Amino acid sequence: MTSPFAAPLVLQAQFSERVWGGRRLAPEAPSPVGEAWVVYEGNVVAGGPHAGRTLGGLSGAHPAEVLGSRAREERFPLLIKLLDCAEWLSVQVHPDDGQARELAGEGQLGKTEAWHILEAEPGAELIAGVRPGTGTDELRAAILEGRVMDHARRQPVSAGDTVLMPAGTLHALGPGLFLYEVQQTSDLTYRVYDWDRPPSAGRALHLRESALVTTNAQAAVEHSGPPRAGEAQELTRCDYFILERLAGGEAVEGDTRGESFHAVTVISGEARLRWEGGEVTLGALDSVVVPAALGTYRLEGDFTALRSRLP
Template sequence: MKPYPLQFKPEMKERVWGGRALEQFGLELPDGSIGEGWMIGDHPNGTTKVMNGELAGLGLDEVRERFGAELFGSKGFSEKSGRFPLLIKLLDCNDDLSVQVHPSDDYAGLPAGELGKTEMWYILDAKPGAKIVYGLKPGTDEAAFQASIEEDRIMDTLQEVTVEAGDSFYIPAGTVHALGAGVLVAEIQQNSDTTYRLYDYKRPGLDGKLRELHVEDSLNVTDYEGKSATRMKTDLQAHNEWLRLASSPYFITDKGRVEGRWSLQTSADSFVILIACEGTGALTWDEGSLEVKPGDCFLLPASLGGYALEGSFTVLRSMVP
């Protein structure tokens, strides 16, 4: 089989905080409040299937089992789970998400076979005044944080940040965080579905019952210093050049602005994931081309070699280091 860029049918997840905004990308949404589109996933809770080309109909897990390092690269697997190492999502936050924190790979309380969860957010769109929770206020230690939870004043200890389209947030495991209402987000993360909730605004879940909180686990995994969490504006002055947004042991993510034709290359070490943010164009390679529009996500095999981005659009590129 000759390698080619893969597109997947997203798995849509209903969430109490979700809405219908993902429809603007031309995605088919089931009924309900859809908060997450799992665009590229190889997880027991959601495995996406290829939509195009010779591999159409196969799940990402089946592609992994059949073609392995040939498509994903020598570093393209989780050493712990053996699965595809990343999970790519689009998030529609019609309401506030729970205040939450994620564990690292070495946390003893992780479910069997599950990874920790370091992630990043790129804000695709934000309503005026939209905010997120991003870390603890300086000087908040474990005792102060625990007291704020027990006394029902956790929001007093959290940093809130007003966001706009183009903002980027790196969220290493241990960072307390929450997306606020009115934001649309591209999320690049470790292939994990483990979240510890600290606070959920006392609202009922989809089943009408209060959702479970995980205070003990959250206190155990929280990074009270928060020094490795970083954020940035991503305005691009030049085109056809990469701006580094995040660099972690699990993924590297860059942003670029395509104008005209931009010739690029994959390496034998890693697949490449592309997420189109705004504008339109095409992804071309020796054997063909694909239209590119906002919300599109592509998995480029490590063995693809040369490819090009053509048109006028912004794009995120993620790889494993």
């Protein structure tokens, strides 16, 4: 009997307007769109036997088949976004799992995330941690007194760079960046500074919480050359995910082995995803989840893609 998860799950992205957003993701939208949530538990499956169901609903009902043996719980564990930054995002920090439960309640998760820069205008930069030598007490006082920018560490970035951002690390994305973000399934954010923009609904500062969870760590910007044709190049890993860059030109082989789903987002070109029993064509910025139960597959064509999976 054929498994109901013997085919990839093609997902419908969800777009969100943001005060700092640009025009790359939805040029025809009436207001700037900052985020596309391309793989997360609320995404709806676009076709096939599971059309109309959400990724989270399928994960909860069929955890072994969708998530795989490495999953720690039945909730879909990752949230993958595309971000188009025309202005500075707020300076913010995320709690770890224990802090999330303590500050926001049982069932809440922390947020460790990683960024992969797809496009960067000349001079583009981001904030990734604090300046070396900043003490913990000094940082806490600066947050509470509204002086966090005295200690924020700005770093230049270029297309192809990757930044792993552990929970507790001060961070912000700057203008002129278009990027891929993979993170724990959590939207728990503490806003430290918002560039003196007028206060508005949903954009309050969280100075007390930020002072409790922000560490004096610095996050490194990793520079990696382009992968060879047919290669799966590891960009970063942590306790929550592995992020890889895939280069077409030659076939890229994949195998879930029943251990983890593979979330694939094409970032340029066009890819044909083939498996025993079918194929689907993915254009630029399309995303698909290969269920853990599917097993072997291959990606063919002239493309570059990013793949996230469980460690």
